[in-house]
Amino acid sequence: MGSLCRASKTLKSQKYLSLLHTYSNFPPFSSTFTLNDSRLGVAHDFCSNSRQNSIDLAQYSPERIRNFSIIAHVDHGKSTLADRLLELTGTIKRGHGQPQYLDKLQVSSYWFSAVLSGVERERGITVKAQTATMFYKCNHNGANIKDADQAPTYLLNLIDTPGHVDFSYEVSRSLAACQGALLVVDAVQGVQAQTVANFYLAFESNLAIIPVINKIDQPTADPERVKAQLKSMFDLEPSDCLLTSAKTGLGLEQVLPSVIDRIPPPSGNTSSPLRMLLLDSYYDEYKGVICHVAIVDGVLRKGDKISSAATGHTYEVADIGIMHPELTPTGVLLTGQVGYIVSGMRSTKEARVGDTLHHSRFSVEPLPGFKPAKHMVFSGLYPADGSDFDALNHAIERLTCNDASVSVTKESSSALGLGFRCGFLGLLHMDVFHQRLEQEHGAHVISTVPTVPYIFEYSDGSKAQVQNPAMLPSNPNKRVTASWEPTVIATIIIPSEYVGPVITLCSERRGQQLEYSFVDSQRAFMKYRLPLREIVVDFYNELKSITSGYASFDYEDSDYQESDLVKLDIVLNGQSVDAMATIVHKLKAQRVGRELVEKLKKFIDRQMFEITIQAAIGAKVIARETISAMRKNVLAKCYGGDVTRKRKLLEKQKEGKKRMKRIGSVDIPQEAFHELLRVS
Numbered sequence: 001m002g003s004l005c006r007a008s009k010t011l012k013s014q015k016y017l018s019l020l021h022t023y024s025n026f027p028p029f030s031s032t033f034t035l036n037d038s039r040l041g042v043a044h045d046f047c048s049n050s051r052q053n054s055i056d057l058a059q060y061s062p063e064r065i066r067n068f069s070i071i072a073h074v075d076h077g078k079s080t081l082a083d084r085l086l087e088l089t090g091t092i093k094r095g096h097g098q099p100q101y102l103d104k105l106q107v108s109s110y111w112f113s114a115v116l117s118g119v120e121r122e123r124g125i126t127v128k129a130q131t132a133t134m135f136y137k138c139n140h141n142g143a144n145i146k147d148a149d150q151a152p153t154y155l156l157n158l159i160d161t162p163g164h165v166d167f168s169y170e171v172s173r174s175l176a177a178c179q180g181a182l183l184v185v186d187a188v189q190g191v192q193a194q195t196v197a198n199f200y201l202a203f204e205s206n207l208a209i210i211p212v213i214n215k216i217d218q219p220t221a222d223p224e225r226v227k228a229q230l231k232s233m234f235d236l237e238p239s240d241c242l243l244t245s246a247k248t249g250l251g252l253e254q255v256l257p258s259v260i261d262r263i264p265p266p267s268g269n270t271s272s273p274l275r276m277l278l279l280d281s282y283y284d285e286y287k288g289v290i291c292h293v294a295i296v297d298g299v300l301r302k303g304d305k306i307s308s309a310a311t312g313h314t315y316e317v318a319d320i321g322i323m324h325p326e327l328t329p330t331g332v333l334l335t336g337q338v339g340y341i342v343s344g345m346r347s348t349k350e351a352r353v354g355d356t357l358h359h360s361r362f363s364v365e366p367l368p369g370f371k372p373a374k375h376m377v378f379s380g381l382y383p384a385d386g387s388d389f390d391a392l393n394h395a396i397e398r399l400t401c402n403d404a405s406v407s408v409t410k411e412s413s414s415a416l417g418l419g420f421r422c423g424f425l426g427l428l429h430m431d432v433f434h435q436r437l438e439q440e441h442g443a444h445v446i447s448t449v450p451t452v453p454y455i456f457e458y459s460d461g462s463k464a465q466v467q468n469p470a471m472l473p474s475n476p477n478k479r480v481t482a483s484w485e486p487t488v489i490a491t492i493i494i495p496s497e498y499v500g501p502v503i504t505l506c507s508e509r510r511g512q513q514l515e516y517s518f519v520d521s522q523r524a525f526m527k528y529r530l531p532l533r534e535i536v537v538d539f540y541n542e543l544k545s546i547t548s549g550y551a552s553f554d555y556e557d558s559d560y561q562e563s564d565l566v567k568l569d570i571v572l573n574g575q576s577v578d579a580m581a582t583i584v585h586k587l588k589a590q591r592v593g594r595e596l597v598e599k600l601k602k603f604i605d606r607q608m609f610e611i612t613i614q615a616a617i618g619a620k621v622i623a624r625e626t627i628s629a630m631r632k633n634v635l636a637k638c639y640g641g642d643v644t645r646k647r648k649l650l651e652k653q654k655e656g657k658k659r660m661k662r663i664g665s666v667d668i669p670q671e672a673f674h675e676l677l678r679v680s
């Protein structure tokens with residue numbers, strides 16, 4: 001890359017970008033060149049022509065295919081790098097009408113607008129893994145530059161992965177279709193917790209791993225330090241590390257040639273009966289269910305009859321193609337290729353992720369599927385206004401069409417009426433789902449305190465999984481005799497000066513230290529076993545705040561451990577509110593109870609009568625607050641006879657009331673429920 005780097009220093013960014021665009025199709029180590037080199041024209045033509053109208057996939061045998069993912073800790077630049085590779089291969093237009101380089105948000109809306117939500121854009125995190133096919137002419141084996149036209153074209157499938165702990169399930173799903181991965185590490189931040197987790201996911205899947213040290217344009221970038229970390233933690237050779245800036249384009253010309261050189265082609269058999277892995281699915285209003293698939297063996301054509309190994313259901317392939325990056329019909333998909341099919345499935349529930357699809361006329365050995373998504377957090381969702389139940393039902397159905405990782409069952413609460421118990425991959429996943437319900441479907445939702453799946457044993461010898469405190473029996477003849485809670489193994493990486501506060505936080509959260517070592521002279525690495533309950537509620541935010549944002553955190557689920565659990569009830573004016581009950585460790589019950597009643601006191605307005613708020617374990621009250629009586633008259637300050645103003649105030653009050661939930665005689669604002677979610 002020497003010549004390109006030298007040249008780049010003298011170029012303005014726009015020119016530099018077009019140079020990059022051009023040069024990407026040539027050997028990275030070839031002789032020096034000048035800006036008016038005739039090579040630029042040749043290659044640029046290729047790029048601008050790469051969005052072919054009709055794509056003939058037949059020429060892409062497995063040797064000319066590379067399937068790879070980009071994995072990284074959150075914000076290390078996966079999506080930016082993905083965008084730049086798409087630009088570089090002409091898969092999307094450079095700039096896309098934007099003055100600056102594309103970032104993932106613009107590209108995301110360009111890709112699967114059906115899948116992506118405003119929430120994702122708003123939060124700047126990738127929630128849903130995305131796939132795109134690129135065509136790339138590569139003459140990388142040192143052939144003469146004049147051979148550029150004859151250089152073989154490769155079909156590259158890039159699978160972007162989400163970067164938040166809640167979605168590590170999506171990461172492993174993406175990796176199943178890949179033979180290699182770009183492990184992106186920020187040149188300033190170095191190895192972080194998810195770098196470790198993602199490395200091991202890729203390593204255990206036997207993927208070729210290409211380390212990419214990104215953000216080298218940052219003034220404080222220290223690629224040498226990061227190389228040393230990668231060597232000491234993962235035994236990755238410093239000489240194998242690519243140095244890039246996805247922002248300025250520096251070093252990007254090495255990425256795709258390295259993908260072709262270092263990642264093996266897919267190994268399936270073209271002449272074997274068809275076996276295809278169902279990677280993902282989403283619902284499109286016009287086309288119906290669209291499945292993302294990887295063809296492991298054989299060939300699939302439009303019109304073929306296929307069956308699901310999991311359900312035995314049979315379908316006919318009505319449309320088939322690649323994501324380039326929009327759906328581009330090709331009529332066929334061959335061994336090693338990744339693409340989409342539309343086959344008349346009615347709902348994404350029929351499209352089981354990890355399922356093997358095959359020609360109906362053959363029976364095949366199913367491929368190893370994925371571990372099903374585990375629901376780590378459960379919460380009740382209720383319409384703020386009981387009469388909106390059908391609307392909420394409809395909104396949830398629409399949303400789960402595109403997010404099959406949410407589990408939904410109907411439930412009822414004596415306080416909140418009819419609602420749903422939903423299972424999520426984690427707290428962020430839950431927040432995103434709520435926000436989408438409100439933003440995209442205008443639903444006003446009350447959610448109950450999140451719980452994790454506990455196991456309880458009763459005096460009659462029975463055992464049950466409990467995802468809802470209301471499921472605990474009130475019958476005195478069926479007492480709880482033992483209880484277990486799920487735990488996780490958490491990896492935490494922090495600058496050494498924060499070790500003390502982090503140890504304190506973890507022990508407050510009932511953590512047990514398993515490992516304590518150093519990434520390098522400045523950063524510590526710790527492993528803790530923590531009860532899942534303790535991390536779903538605000539652990540990450542607190543960890544970030546006590547470490548000035550420098551901590552990185554990841555977790556994987558682990559075993560159940562026996563634990564002394566109790567049900568904590570909230571009682572309003574003598575009436576127990578089932579929707580506010582929670583399950584806590586006995587030792588924490590006092591503190592949590594106190595916090596809950598204090599929060600409620602803050603959020604419940606004074607009413608015309610006195611309100612008592614109590615936290616109780618069984619019959620024993622452990623915390624109590626009182627809100628004294630007061631009549632709230634919105635017209636009190638409205639002197640004179642301005643009828644319109646009075647009406648406006650009353651309407652405003654009525655609107656506010658809609659967001660209130662009446663429990664017994666007490667009006668509770670929606671925000672009070674939201675606040676309870678944050679009590680750990």
Ligand SMILES: Nc1nc2c(ncn2[C@@H]2O[C@H](COP(=O)(O)OP(=O)(O)OP(=O)(O)O)[C@@H](O)[C@H]2O)c(=O)[nH]1
Pocket residue numbers: 072073074075076077078079080081103104124125126162163164214215216217218244245246247248
């Ligand atoms: N200076 C600099 N900033 C970069 C570079 N690459 C990405 N960024 C910025 O880093 C931030 C995060 O980049 P993303 O590409 O969104 O990171 P990500 O890893 O995809 O994040 P998630 O999707 O949330 O996991 C954005 O503000 C980018 O503009 C780079 O090479 N240099």
